[in-house]
Amino acid sequence: MFLSKKVANEKIIFQLDYLLQKKIFNAIILPSSTRDIENDLKKLISHNNFKILFLKQVHSDKIIIPEKKMEEVGDGIITSKVNLLIGVKGADCYPLLLVDVKRDIFGAIHCGWRGVASGIVEKAIEIMVGEFKSIPQNIYAMVGIGICEACYEVGDELLEIFGKKFVLKEIFTEVENKYHLNLRKAINIKLKEMKIPEKNIQNLPLCTKCSYRFLPSHRRNKTNKRIFSFIGKLNK
Numbered sequence: 001m002f003l004s005k006k007v008a009n010e011k012i013i014f015q016l017d018y019l020l021q022k023k024i025f026n027a028i029i030l031p032s033s034t035r036d037i038e039n040d041l042k043k044l045i046s047h048n049n050f051k052i053l054f055l056k057q058v059h060s061d062k063i064i065i066p067e068k069k070m071e072e073v074g075d076g077i078i079t080s081k082v083n084l085l086i087g088v089k090g091a092d093c094y095p096l097l098l099v100d101v102k103r104d105i106f107g108a109i110h111c112g113w114r115g116v117a118s119g120i121v122e123k124a125i126e127i128m129v130g131e132f133k134s135i136p137q138n139i140y141a142m143v144g145i146g147i148c149e150a151c152y153e154v155g156d157e158l159l160e161i162f163g164k165k166f167v168l169k170e171i172f173t174e175v176e177n178k179y180h181l182n183l184r185k186a187i188n189i190k191l192k193e194m195k196i197p198e199k200n201i202q203n204l205p206l207c208t209k210c211s212y213r214f215l216p217s218h219r220r221n222k223t224n225k226r227i228f229s230f231i232g233k234l235n236k
């Protein structure tokens with residue numbers, strides 16, 4: 001797995017170029033507004049026969065499989081369709097991008113606290129294994145840019161909610177009588193529980209709120225901008 005970073009015109013673009021296979025498209029993450037995302041992608045990709053798909057995200061654990069049924073609302077997409085870039089958007093929530101490198105199965109999962117607490121990470125891997133016949137050893141995961149633990153003070157009520165599926169002291173820290181949630185770690189814990197090998201998990205250790213001012217952070221200023229993360233396979 002190879003990670004590169006380009007910074008141009010206040011846009012930071014990360015590419016996850018797994019196995020360096022030319023036929024398979026990189027994951028791309030770029031901060032942008034919904035309005036110009038399609039143009040931004042077309043400028044980045046020298047390929048004009050692709051579609052993009054992202055959902056109206058509602059902080060659920062609902063995952064869409066476009067082969068079975070196309071729906072507009074949900075928080076995850078898993079597909080083996082070619083020339084379809086599936087994506088998630090966020091401004092503090094984490095994007096989780098998944099790929100089965102042997103079978104070319106792709107996943108784009110929106111991981112906010114509600115989705116993670118209700119098991120969207122486990123559900124995504126279950127679908128790849130159960131419906132698409134992936135084996136965990138072939139699945140690679142990238143946990144993209146989201147809010148860091150230091151910036152993510154949360155209410156006490158989250159402890160009870162997360163307590164059903166997590167060991168609380170592994171993901172919460174107490175700072176001056178307030179709790180902070182390490183959502184990145186929570187996602188990583190569930191990936192490992194689902195038998196994804198640690199070497200297959202890549203993290204982009206940047207925070208939307210405190211790493212760069214131009215990364216969109218809802219906590220910072222309730223911005224309308226989002227980070228878009230895409231993955232998929234393009235046949236040239």
Ligand SMILES: [Zn+2]
Nearest residue numbers: 148151207210
């Ligand atoms: Zn931060």
